[in-house]
Amino acid sequence: xxxxxxxxxxxxxxxxxxxxxxxxxxxxxxxxxxxxxxxxxxxxxxxxxxxxxxxxxxxxxxxxxxxxxxxxxxxxxxxxxxxxxxxxxxxxxxxxxxxxxxxxxxxxxxxxxxxxxx
Amino acid sequence: xxxxxxxxxxxxxxxxxxxxxxxxxxxxxxxxxxxxxxxxxxxxxxxxxxxxxxxxxxxxxxxxxxxxxxxxxxxxxxxxxxxxxxxxxxxxxxxxxxxxxxxxxxxxxxxxxxx
Numbered sequence: 001x002x003x004x005x006x007x008x009x010x011x012x013x014x015x016x017x018x019x020x021x022x023x024x025x026x027x028x029x030x031x032x033x034x035x036x037x038x039x040x041x042x043x044x045x046x047x048x049x050x051x052x053x054x055x056x057x058x059x060x061x062x063x064x065x066x067x068x069x070x071x072x073x074x075x076x077x078x079x080x081x082x083x084x085x086x087x088x089x090x091x092x093x094x095x096x097x098x099x100x101x102x103x104x105x106x107x108x109x110x111x112x113x114x115x116x117x118x
Numbered sequence: 119x120x121x122x123x124x125x126x127x128x129x130x131x132x133x134x135x136x137x138x139x140x141x142x143x144x145x146x147x148x149x150x151x152x153x154x155x156x157x158x159x160x161x162x163x164x165x166x167x168x169x170x171x172x173x174x175x176x177x178x179x180x181x182x183x184x185x186x187x188x189x190x191x192x193x194x195x196x197x198x199x200x201x202x203x204x205x206x207x208x209x210x211x212x213x214x215x216x217x218x219x220x221x222x223x224x225x226x227x228x229x230x231x232x233x
Contacts, residue, residue, distance in 0.1 A: 004161075006161075032219065034220070034221075042225070042226075043208065043223045043224065043225045043226050044162075044208070044223050046220060046221075049220065091159070093161050093162065095162075095221075097219060106164070106167070107219075107221055108164070109154070109161040109162040109163070109164075110161050111160055111161040112159065112160060112161045114159060
């Protein structure tokens with residue numbers, strides 16, 4: 001139970017294009033979803049938090065116009081990297097939190113998406 | 119602010135030996151502590167958590183962690199390491215001041231189990 005999927009698992013795009021990454025909670029309703037970024041050999045950096053039906057809350061230093069987050073339903077959140085550049089290449093991980101077996105405070109993580117911008 | 123520290127970048131242990139991955143925390147109020155494991159190019163997998171109750175928490179894959187309030191530590195342990203345990207381990211604490219229940223992660227410790 002508490003499965004979170006991400007699509008795609010990896011993507012290569014050209015500089016200047018936009019890329020959308022989907023995060024889905026498969027067997028529970030995710031009232032809150034989190035987006036993280038992880039550089040090689042580093043910890044997870046929280047980018048933003050989104051609640052279903054409302055605007056995302058971005059962490060300090062994260063460009064909200066560059067990383068567009070939409071949480072339109074209780075099972076789907078999307079992260080769009082707009083006008084991607086090579087420095088946006090990274091591993092993006094989402095997590096979801098909701099009422100699953102009464103454990104509403106736990107985050108369940110997706111498998112991650114490897115983005116490479118050429 | 120809530121924070122966790124993982125003082126070791128890497129831990130090396132021989133297969134069959136006990137392993138310990140260290141984590142210390144700094145929180146206001148009662149800590150909600152977690153351990154996650156990450157395999158290469160994968161997301162995080164939940165191992166165990168401490169919310170309240172018994173100081174020794176048992177988790178997945180034979181791992182356990184001991185909550186020590188006086189030392190503000192939450193070290194991850196396993197009696198007998200396997201080569202397949204080699205991975206990146208993250209300690210995390212829930213940021214209770216955040217209305218969205220954010221997790222604050224440590225910098226991670228790479229565990230290398232040699233055959």
